[in-house]
Amino acid sequence: DAGVIQSPRHEVTEMGQEVTLRCKPISGHNSLFWYRQTMMRGLELLIYFNNNVPIDDSGMPEDRFSAKMPNASFSTLKIQPSEPRDSAVYFCASREGLAKAFGPGTRLTVL
Amino acid sequence: AQKVTQAQTEISVVEKEDVTLDCVYETRDTTYYLFWYKQPPSGELVFLIRRNSFDEQNEISGRYSWNFQKSTSSFNFTITASQVVDSAVYFCALSGAGSYQLTFGKGTKLSVIP
Numbered sequence A: 001d002a003g004v005i006q007s008p009r010h011e012v013t014e015m016g017q018e019v020t021l022r023c024k025p026i027s028g029h030n031s032l033f034w035y036r037q038t039m040m041r042g043l044e045l046l047i048y049f050n051n052n053v054p055i056d057d058s059g060m061p062e063d064r065f066s067a068k069m070p071n072a073s074f075s076t077l078k079i080q081p082s083e084p085r086d087s088a089v090y091f092c093a094s095r096e097g098l099a100k101a102f103g104p105g106t107r108l109t110v111l
Numbered sequence B: 001a002q003k004v005t006q007a008q009t010e011i012s013v014v015e016k017e018d019v020t021l022d023c024v025y026e027t028r029d030t031t032y033y034l035f036w037y038k039q040p041p042s043g044e045l046v047f048l049i050r051r052n053s054f055d056e057q058n059e060i061s062g063r064y065s066w067n068f069q070k071s072t073s074s075f076n077f078t079i080t081a082s083q084v085v086d087s088a089v090y091f092c093a094l095s096g097a098g099s100y101q102l103t104f105g106k107g108t109k110l111s112v113i114p
Helices: none
Strands: A005-007 A010-013 A019-024 A031-038 A042-050 A053-056 A065-071 A074-079 A088-095 A106-110 B003-005 B010-014 B019-021 B024-026 B032-039 B046-052 B059-061 B064-069 B074-079 B088-096 B108-113
Touching: A005 A088, A010 A019, A019 A088, A019 A106, A031 A074, A042 A065, A042 A074, A053 A065, A074 A088, B003 B088, B010 B019, B019 B108, B024 B074, B032 B074, B046 B059, B046 B064, B074 B088
Parallel strands: A010 A106, B010 B108
Antiparallel strands: A005 A019, A019 A074, A031 A042, A031 A088, A042 A053, A065 A074, A088 A106, B003 B024, B019 B074, B032 B046, B032 B088, B059 B064, B064 B074, B088 B108
16 A cells, blocks of 8 residues: 555745646545644644545645545645745645545645 | 644654653544554655544554553554664544544654764
């Protein structure tokens, strides 16, 4: 089992650019989550998908953030336009049962 | 509302010492789950353990042990004979039964000094 796969692992971009983060959940997991981790706010849930359908996007900070899950094996988190305050580590997690398995994270730096 | 408190922000120990990481939680749910995750310097979040609210038995896994006490709403984590590889940030987390929400504590940074 390859675990949750995220790409890229690191992303450095300039303010105003579009950023797309990608996630491949563990096969068979029907729930997918995007989290953001910052020093100030810790781990925050951004959005939750169940069976590819967005269930709770109340954690998405602004309209600049959007997430999609076109199929059971792929999800994207897009920031357009990006701002320096979006700099953080973004984690994707999947779950089938009770324990969430997290991906390695994408460290985003917006200059 | 749920809350997880990890009062220890940072802990430093010398290799081979035992160390206990504290976790106190608040919830109104009668059924809930408690978790510990490890975040090593490489950044990934590694699942360590899940415990449900009906099971107060302590658990041991190698050098790791967990003490769940419902009476004090605590779920403490002890590392015996610590090693440098144990250096990481450790997060305690809480989820209500049937909930997708996972409430994390702020984490405790453990440094094991050789």
